[in-house]
Amino acid sequence: MTAALSTAAPALPPVTPGFVHAPVMLEATLRLLDPQPGGRFLDGTLGGGGHSAALLEAVGPTGLVVSLDRDPHALAAAGQRLAPFGAASLRLRGRFSDMVALAGAHGPFDGVLLDIGTSSPQLDHAARGFSFQHDGPLDMRMDPDGGESAAELIDRLDEEALADIIFRYGEEPRSRRIARALVAGRPWSRTAALAEAVAKASGWQGSRTHPATKTFQALRIAVNDELGELERALPAAISLLRPGGRLALISFHSLEDRIVKGFFRDGAAIGTARDAYGQPLSPPTLRLLTRRPLDGAEEDPSNPRARSARLRVAERLPSA
Numbered sequence: 239m240t241a242a243l244s245t246a247a248p249a250l251p252p253v254t255p256g257f258v259h260a261p262v263m264l265e266a267t268l269r270l271l272d273p274q275p276g277g278r279f280l281d282g283t284l285g286g287g288g289h290s291a292a293l294l295e296a297v298g299p300t301g302l303v304v305s306l307d308r309d310p311h312a313l314a315a316a317g318q319r320l321a322p323f324g325a326a327s328l329r330l331r332g333r334f335s336d337m338v339a340l341a342g343a344h345g346p347f348d349g350v351l352l353d354i355g356t357s358s359p360q361l362d363h364a365a366r367g368f369s370f371q372h373d374g375p376l377d378m379r380m381d382p383d384g385g386e387s388a389a390e391l392i393d394r395l396d397e398e399a400l401a402d403i404i405f406r407y408g409e410e411p412r413s414r415r416i417a418r419a420l421v422a423g424r425p426w427s428r429t430a431a432l433a434e435a436v437a438k439a440s441g442w443q444g445s446r447t448h449p450a451t452k453t454f455q456a457l458r459i460a461v462n463d464e465l466g467e468l469e470r471a472l473p474a475a476i477s478l479l480r481p482g483g484r485l486a487l488i489s490f491h492s493l494e495d496r497i498v499k500g501f502f503r504d505g506a507a508i509g510t511a512r513d514a515y516g517q518p519l520s521p522p523t524l525r526l527l528t529r530r531p532l533d534g535a536e537e538d539p540s541n542p543r544a545r546s547a548r549l550r551v552a553e554r555l556p557s558a
């Protein structure tokens with residue numbers, strides 16, 4: 239088996255300070271996934287390759303770690319980092335919701351990891367258009383070759399649909415005012431201009447977080463269909479696990495964690511309908527290894543990116 243990149247990354251100016259992403263909650267993730275020599279793992283979110291590298295160290299040369307990412311820049315950078323692991327590392331470009339088609343032939347897996355959200359280089363690189371702090375083109379696509387950019391999305395939607403996105407995905411109470419300003423100022427092409435307009439529309443008085451934080455989060459989630467990706471990936475991941483295999487999920491905001499929590503609770507038959515003898519009507523398919531999510535701030539205090547992270551892990555039961 240050879241390490242593979244399905245598409246070369248388009249040229250991008252060098253990232254400052256480098257394509258560096260400190261893996262979040264690495265120790266807790268490894269403790270709960272418990273990789274063993276010769277094991278097979280699927281990392282659905284390669285990013286900077288930190289989690290994949292640690293899994294590769296653990297499984298050794300007889301194991302396999304298949305790592306996916308839809309961002310060609312992540313694949314190119316992590317490819318260099320993981321090249322020394324040779325044939326034990328297989329890297330593929332694609333969405334993790336397509337993991338069965340992309341990686342199914344290499345399973346079943348002892349563990350699947352999803353560390354969802356954006357990587358530090360995506361956020362820090364102005365040219366990717368995710369950041370309200372560094373001016374750049376209003377893009378926000380993790381896969382720069384596919385789908386609609388944030389600028390195109392704002393151009394296409396009417397005010398009500400934009401307000402809904404900002405309210406639902408950003409949990410922004412001033413969504414209507416902000417949507418009105420976005421529609422009035424169309425077309426948008428730069429992140430800094432958009433951030434300024436959002437700040438003005440929201441009546442910002444100088445709070446600790448930038449007033450565009452929630453709106454940018456909402457647009458990013460919509461552009462990349464992040465919640466839909468997660469909803470489709472969860473059952474796909476379970477289907478790729480061997481009985482006793484584990485799914486570890488690191489999420490970064492409550493919208494994501496709610497989806498994971500619901501999926502895990504249903505799988506563990508917690509709160510589901512019971513028969514007259516108190517047995518769940520549909521038997522559990524998962525065993526929860528984390529009844530409550532592990533908290534990034536406690537598990538990984540030295541990593542600022544771990545502050546809002548939550549880790550949940552479940553094991554596939556033989557009955558699944």
Ligand SMILES: C[S@@+](CC[C@H](N)C(=O)[O-])C[C@H]1O[C@@H](n2cnc3c(N)ncnc32)[C@H](O)[C@@H]1O
Nearest residue numbers: 261283285286287288289307308309333334353
């Ligand atoms: C938080 S980073 C992962 C960091 C990684 N665990 C590490 O140790 O460096 C998330 C990565 O997942 C990728 N990603 C997010 N959603 C994705 C999806 N639906 N399909 C494939 N990759 C995705 C992003 O492009 C990003 O590189």
